[in-house]
Amino acid sequence: DTAVSQTPKYLVTQMGNDKSIKCEQNLGHDTMYWYKQDSKKFLKIMFSYNNKELIINETVPNRFSPKSPDKAHLNLHINSLELGDSAVYFCASSQMTRLLFFGPGTRLTVL
Amino acid sequence: EDKVVQSPLSLVVHEGDTVTLNCSYEVTNFRSLLWYKQEKKAPTFLFMLTSSGIEKKSGRLSSILDKKELSSILNITATQTGDSAIYLCAVGDAGNNRKLIWGLGTSLGVNP
Numbered sequence: 001d002t003a004v005s006q007t008p009k010y011l012v013t014q015m016g017n018d019k020s021i022k023c024e025q026n027l028g029h030d031t032m033y034w035y036k037q038d039s040k041k042f043l044k045i046m047f048s049y050n051n052k053e054l055i056i057n058e059t060v061p062n063r064f065s066p067k068s069p070d071k072a073h074l075n076l077h078i079n080s081l082e083l084g085d086s087a088v089y090f091c092a093s094s095q096m097t098r099l100l101f102f103g104p105g106t107r108l109t110v111l
Numbered sequence: 112e113d114k115v116v117q118s119p120l121s122l123v124v125h126e127g128d129t130v131t132l133n134c135s136y137e138v139t140n141f142r143s144l145l146w147y148k149q150e151k152k153a154p155t156f157l158f159m160l161t162s163s164g165i166e167k168k169s170g171r172l173s174s175i176l177d178k179k180e181l182s183s184i185l186n187i188t189a190t191q192t193g194d195s196a197i198y199l200c201a202v203g204d205a206g207n208n209r210k211l212i213w214g215l216g217t218s219l220g221v222n223p
Contacts, residue, residue, distance in 0.1 A: 041149070041197055043213045056210055090153055099145065100201075100211065102153035 003027050004103035006091050012109045013081055020077045021106045023091030031055075032074035033100070034066060035090040043090070049074055078108075086110045113138045115202050117214035125222050128190050132217045134200030135182040142205040144183050146174055149197045149216070157185070157198075190221045 004025045013019055025032060033056070034046040047066040048056035054066070063079040078085060091103040118133045134144065143161045147154035158167045160176035160183055167174050171190075176183045187194055197218050201211040 040215075041218075042215055043154070043199065045210065045213075048210070099156060099159055100147075100154075101156070105153050 004091055004093055004101050006089075006103040006106050008106060009104060010107050010109075012111065014111055015081055015083060017081050018077070018079045019081060019108070020075055021089055021091075021108075023074045023076070023103055025072055025091075025093040025101070025103075027093055027095075027101060029093035029095045029101070030071060031094050032068065032071075033092040033094070034074065034076050035092060035102075036060075037088045037090060037105075039087070047074075047076075081108075081110045083110050113202075113204065113212050115200055115212050115214040117198075117200050117217050119217060120215065121218045121220075123220040123222060124190055126190060126192060128221075129186065129188045130190060130219060132185040132187075132198050132200075132219070133182060134185070134214055135180075136200075136202045136212070137181065138202045138204055138212060140205035141178070141181075141202065143203040144176055145201045145203065145211070146183070146185050147199040147201065149199055150195075154199055187219075190219075192221050192223055195219060195221045 007022050031050045033048045036044050046060050049068040052068045065077045068074045086109050088105045088107050090105045092100040094100050115136045145159050146157040158174045163178035171188045174185045197216040199216045200214040
């Protein structure tokens with residue numbers, strides 16, 4: 001059984017398009033995250049939701065908008081995609097211990 | 112500003128060697144330190160350390176936290192080519208925002 005799943009795994013799109021990445025966790029965790037990993041492999045947190053409430057909102061362009069319909073889902077919508085948005089986006093979840101379980105990642109390529 | 116620094120940034124060894132990776136931190140309200148291994152896909156959890164001086168061990172990997180020195184080491188003995196990966200260190204703060212502060216990682220290459 002997949003603990004944290006993301007779709008799609010690969011996303012290739014043109015500049016200016018709008019796209020969404022979906023994330024689901026079946027671990028019963030109360031907190032979910034979106035991370036961006038650039039070409040240098042640095043993991044940078046973007047957002048975190050705890051029980052559907054936004055608790056971490058790092059400095060990211062407002063073209064990025066997270067949506068959490070329930071505790072098990074955290075989706076990421078990106079408007080007006082730019083070349084610099086190309087990266088691997090990881091969804092993760094955790095419970096109280098802050099031990100993160102990562103999804104498989106979505107490799108976004110903006111042409 | 113809270114930060115986590117890992118060293119070395121990159122390392123190449125031969126199979127059978129022993130390696131020690133370092134993670135030092137400056138975090139206002141330390142709660143825990145975590146080690147992850149990342150190969151081609153998502154980071155996978157290795158260890159979580161909360162208490163100083165207690166070694167955690169899993170096979171050929173072990174890790175220990177030194178709260179006095181604000182650091183942790185990850186040891187890998189008898190390295191194998193499958194150990195080639197990026198090893199990430201992250202520190203959790205004691206606040207309620209569940210934020211982890213990540214290091215840049217150590218890229219380990221193990222040659223046969």
